[in-house]
C-alpha cells in the first residue's frame with residue numbers, strides 16, 4: 213500500500229486534478245491520497261490558504277470580506293466546472309465555508325485555524341466527488357474520524373502518538389481514501405493546523421500509521437535538486453538522499469519538502485519518493501536510510517534568510533560553570549527558540565530567527581546579559597542568511613571546509629560565522645543576507661562544477 217500526497221500546485225486547476233486522477237488510478241497500490249488546498253496556478257497567483265487567512269482576519273476585524281469569499285469560492289467553482297462536476301459539489305463547499313466563517317469568533321486564533329483548514333477539507337471532498345464521477349470508488353475521510361489527533365499548538369501542531377494505531381484501520385477501508393492534509397484535531401475535538409506547507413506532514417503520519425511500502429510526495433519539480441532552482445538554473449537532480457541529509461536540507465531552506473515531515477516516515481523506515489505530477493514517469497528523488505551512490509562530499513546546498521545573531525564575549529567564559537545555561541535561560545524567559553550556538557573559548561553566538569524578537573525584547577535581552585552575566589560585550593547582528601552544505605560524504609572528507617571557505621572568499625563573500633553540525637553531515641555558514649545568492653552560486657560552482665546561474 214502506498215500513501216500519495218499532492219501539493220497545492222498539483223491541484224490548482226481541473227487539468228491538474230485530472231493528472232492526479234490518472235496517477236492514482238494507474239497503480240492499485242495508491243490507496244491513500246492526501247491533498248492540499250488549491251495552490252498557485254502561476255507565480256503571482258495566491259494560494260487558497262492565504263486567501264482564507266486574509267478572509268478570517270478581515271472578519272475578525274469586522275471588515276467586509278465579500279470579495280475575498282467570492283474569490284475563494286471561484287477557485288473551487290473553476291476547478292469543479294473544468295471537471296464537469298454536479299452543482300451539488302459547489303453548493304456543499306459554499307455551505308461548509310459559510311458555516312465556518314459564521315462560526316464562533318470568541319477565540320480568534322482558533323477561529324483562524326478552522327477557516328484555514330477548510331482549504332484542504334473542501335478540496336478533498338471535491339476530489340473524492342471527481343473520482344466517483346469517473347466511476348472509481350473514493351471516499352473523503354475526515355481526520356477526526358480517522359483518529360489524527362494532535363497537540364494544541366495552533367499553527368504548529370505535533371501528532372499525538374496514539375494516532376498511529378488508530379490510523380492503521382484506514383487499511384481496511386474500501387476504495388481510495390481522499391484525506392485532507394494540513395490539520396488534525398486536539399483532544400477537545402477542535403481543528404489544529406500543522407505549520408505552513410504541513411500537508412507533507414499529514415502524508416508522512418499516514419504512511420507511518422498504515423505502514424505503507426512508500427510515501428510518494430508529488431509536487432511540481434522532477435526531483436529534489438542539489439540547490440534551490442530559483443538560485444541556480446537547471447541544478448543537478450538528486451536521485452537518492454538519506455533522511456538525515458533531507459532533514460538538514462529542508463530545515464535549511466529546501467521548501468520542496470517540509471522538514472518536520474521526515475520524522476514519521478523515518479521512524480517507520482518508510483522510503484519517501486518526491487515525484488512530479490507533471491512528469492510522473494521521471495524517477496524523482498528517493499529518501500532512504502542509507503544511500504549507495506557516491507557523488508562527492510556534498511549532496512546539497514540550502515540557504516535561508518531572516519536570521520540574527522547575539523554575540524556574547526566574556527574573558528574566561530570557558531571556566532564559568534553554567535554560563536551557557538544562564539544565557540539560554542534568558543532567551544527561554546523571553547519565549548525565544550534558537551537555531552545554532554557556534555562558540556569559542558571566551559565567546560559564543562546564538563543564532564535565531566529574527567522575526568521572533570521585537571526591538572523591546574532585544575533591548576531587554578542585551579541589558580540582562582550584560583547585568584546578570586557580567587558579559588564584556590553583547591552585540592546583535594541582523595539580516596543574516598544561513599547557508600547549509602550537506603552530505604554524508606563530509607564525515608570522511610577533511611577538505612570540505614577549506615574548499616567552501618575559499619569559494620566564498622573568491623566570490624568576495626565575508627563569512628560571519630561557521631558551525632560544523634555535530635551530526636557531521638552538515639556545515640553552516642552565516643553571511644550577510646545581500647550575499648546569499650552570490651554565496652550559494654559560488655558554492656554550487658565549487659562542488660557541482662560550472663553551470664549557468666539565474667541573476
Ligand SMILES: Nc1ncnc2c1ncn2[C@@H]1O[C@H](COP(=O)(O)OP(=O)(O)O)[C@@H](O)[C@H]1O
Pocket residue numbers: 218219220221222248251409430431432433435436437438439440441442465466467468469
Ligand atoms: N532544492 C530544491 N529542489 C526542488 N525544488 C525546490 C528546491 N528548493 C526550493 N524548491 C522549490 O520548491 C517548489 C515545490 O514546493 P511547493 O511549492 O511547496 O510544492 P507543492 O505545491 O507541491 O507543495 C519547487 O517548485 C521549487 O521552486
Ligand SMILES: N[C@@H](CC(=O)OP(=O)(O)O)C(=O)O
Pocket residue numbers: 218219220221248249251259261262331393394407408409410411412
Ligand atoms: N495549504 C497549506 C498546506 C500545504 O501543504 O500546502 P502546499 O502543499 O501547497 O505547500 C499551506 O499553504 O500551507
